Amino acid sequence: MIKTYYESGMGLSTERQAVVFDFGDCYTKVGFAGEAGPRSIVPSEVRCPKDGRTRKVFDAVKADEQYNLLVEFIHNLYFRHLLVSPKDRRVVVVESVLCPTSIREMLAKVFFMHFEISSLLFVPSHVVALSTLGVNTALVVDMGATETIVIPVYEGVAVLHAWQAQPLAAKAVERQISDMLQEREKSNQSEGYANLTEKMIEDIKVRACFVTTLGRTQKAREDKPCPCPPSVNYLVGPGSNMLNISGDIRENAFNILFEQDADQISVSTMMLDAITKCPIDMRKPLAENILLIGGTSMAVGMKARIKEELSYLAASAQYSEKLKLRTFKFHSPPAKENYTAWLGGAIYGATDIVSTRSLSKEAYLKDKKVPDWVSLIYNTLNEGVKRSI
C-alpha cells in the first residue's frame, strides 16, 4: 500500500502530532507535542484484566504481567484520554535518567510491538524541563512520588556525577502522616482512623497539610514550640466518621523532608551537595538557577521553606567552608510543577529532533533493543571514527 500525500485527511503541511507521555510512579501525564498543557493527568493505575483488581502499573513483579498491565494502561490512555489511534504515530516518553533499563525496554516493546507506533524518543526529564525556561543551566530538583532527584544541568548537559537521589518525597510524607495518626490513636482513639485508605492519606496531605517555616521548626526543636495551627475535621468514607487532624500533623508532616537523618541528608542538603560536587565555576550559575519540578514541590510553602533552608545551611558550619554561595534564585516555569517535565517533552516533541533522533520502528524491529549510551554496543568509538574521517 503506497501512502498518499493526503494521509489522514490533513494534507501535507501538518504532520500528525506526536504523543508525549510522562509516566510517573503515582500519576501519568499525557498529551500532544506542541500543546501548552497535558490533556490528562491520570493515576498510574489500571484494572487488571485477569482478576479485576486495581493495580499500580509499575508494581508488577513478572515481566509478562508488567507487559499486560502496560498494554491495558496505555490502551486506556489512547482511547479514553487522547482519542487517537496509536498506530503509525510518533511517541515521546519523558523519563528520569535513573529509570531502570528494564522499564525502558518494556515500554519500547509495548509501544512498538503492541501499538505499532512509528517512532519512539526517550528524553531525560531533568534536561527537557529546562526547555520550559529557555535557559541551558539550572539545578533541577524533581520532587516526585517516591524519590527526590537532584541533577545539575550545565549548558544543556546533565552533570551526572553530581546526581543526588533520596526517597524523600510524597510517599515519605504520607508515611509520616500515617505514623503520626497511628501514634495519636494510641492515646486518643477516634472512629474514623480504622477506615483510612492510602488515597485518603494522600488527600489529607494535599488538602490539609502545608510546609511550615524553618523558624517555627527550630523553635520546636529547642522545646519552645509555637501555638499549633487549628486542627481540621476530615470526613472518612460514607459512614460519616470524622477524623480530627491535629494542627501538629498539618504543620509537621512535611518536616520529614527537611529533618537531616543519620547521614545528615535532607532535601536541602541534597541540593547543596549536588552543587558542591560540581566544579567551582559551575556553582554560582547553578545556585542562581534553581528549578523545582514534580508534584511534591507544589505543596503550600514548599518553595519558601527550601529557600530558607538553603540560605540557612549555606551559612552554617556544615557548608560555609565548602560553599561560598549566599544567593539562591528560583525559576518559575510557565506551567504547574507537576507537568513541567511533560511540557519540556512536549516542546522537544514539536521540533525536528523527534524526526531525526527517534528510534524508528524499522530500527527497533531489526534488533529489538533500545540504544542506550550506557551500553558499549552503542557507545564505542567506531561510529565516531567513521564520521570524522
Next chain:
Amino acid sequence: MAYLVRNDIVQYACTCGQLRPISFLYFCRHCLKLRCGFCVCHEVESHYCSNCLEILPSAEARLKKNRCQACFDCPNCLNTLAVRGTTVSVRDPDDPGKVNSQKKYYHACFFCRWTTRDVGLPDQAVQTVSANGWAQKNTSNVQRITVLLEHAKLLGMLERHEREQREKKFTARFRRNFTHLPGLTAAHVRKRAGLPPELPAPSTIKVNLAEFQPAVAKETVPELPTDIFTKELDIGTVTTLTQRFAQPETQPDSIEGLLPSYKHLSTKQSQRCRECEHNVSKPELNPASIKFKIQQAAYFYVPEVRIVTLEPLIGGKPSEVVIVFINPSQHPTTLSFITLQEAEEEIKQHQTEGTTDTAVQQGEAPLSLSSLTKPVTVVEEPRPIDISMTGEVQLPAADVEIVLPPKDDAAEYDDSGEIQQFHDDPKIVIHRRANKASLRFTVVPKTDIAGENCVIGFAFRYTYVNRISTPAIATSEQKPQKVQLCTRIFMNCGKILEGTQ
C-alpha cells in the same frame, strides 16, 4: 447466557495465547484465525459527545481538543452539568418605574448541587452557552509557551543544519532527482522519503534566535500565607487532586477557582486484524446506533461449547460430563476431537509455514524507502497458555466425526420433532436438536487437590466454509472452500470433592 455472565467457565484459546470466552473473541474470515481484543489493532473510528450524541469529524475534534462545545462537566464531581432556566426581573433602562422579566440560564449539577452561580459566573441569556461567556483564565502561559516552542524549533533547525553541512560530502544527489516529475516539489520528495522539511538559511535562524529572551530566576518565591497558623481551615473549600487534575492547566487549589469544563468526547472504535489488515469489527458511524457495519464475532462462526450436566467430581474417579456443541454457521460442520498436544503441534506447524511467508514479506526494503513500500506487519509472538490442568478428559477417538447441521432460525419455532438421520454412536451423542448436539465426555479429576477447581482442556477440529473469494482462489475455482480448523478449549468444571475412599 452463561457465556455472558459467567465468562470464566468455558474459555477458548485465542491465536495469541490469551484465554477468552467466545463472546470476547473475533474470527478473522480472511486469516481464518481467532482474534481477541489483545491481538487486533484498535482504531478510533469517530468522535462523539456522550451527552448530546453529536458526531465530530476527526479534524474538528482535534481542533477542539476532543471536547464537545455544547456540553459541560461539573468541576466538582465530574458528572455532566444540566442547563437550568430562571426568570429574573430587570429594571427597564428606558422607564425606571417598569420591571421586565427576562429568561436567564445557568448550569447546575444534579448530583452534587454545584451551580455556575457558586463561582460567580454570570447567568447567560441564551440556552446554548458557549464558554466564551466564561473566558478561560490563564492564557498568558500559552503565549510564553508558543515563544519557547519557536525557540526550540529554531535550535533544532540549527543543529540539523550543522549536521547536514557535515554530512554533505557523503550524500548522493539522488534526493533531488524526483523533482522533474509534475506536481512533485522538493518538499514533497523530502516528505515522502521521511525527511524533515527544508531548512531556512542559518543566518535567519541565528537572527531569530537572538530575539529570544530566556526566563530569569528570581530570589522571591511564593511565601507561606501568615494566617495559615491562626485561621480555621474548612477542608471542604480545598479542592481534591481529582478536581485539580480535571483542569490540568490551572489546577485550582480552592473551590472558587473551579470552572465548568467542556465535556470530553468518546470514541467509537473499529478493530482490525493485524495480519491481514481487514476489519473484524466496524461500528456504524452514528453514535445512537448500536449496529455494526462489519462484525466478525467468533460467536457467529466458531462452534460454541457449553456444559450441560456434571456428575460430582471426585479426585481420581471418572465422572460423566455432558457438553453441548452448537453450530452457529449457515453450513453443516463436522467435529472431531484431539488432545491439546496434538493441537499444539498442528499450530506450531502452521507457524513455521507462516514465518517463512512473512520473512519474505519483511524482505529488507532500504530504510529510506520504508514509507513507500508496504508497512511491515508487526505481530506479537503468541505466548504459552497460562493455565494449569487439574483433570484429564477422555475424548472420543480422533476418527469419530460428529456432523452438526447448519443453524436454521426457523427451526427454533418448529416443534415437529423431525428426527434427522445421523449415524451417531449412542455412547457419545446422547441428544440432538437442530444445530446442537450433546456429547458425553468422561473427566477424571486429579487426586489430592480436593477443593480446587477442576480445569480440563481439549481441542476440536471443525469444518468451516470459507465464502470469501480471494483473487487467487477466484481464478481457479469459484466454489466456496471447505477448510478444517482447530480450536482449543479450556473448561472449569467446578470444585473437586473429597474422595470417600
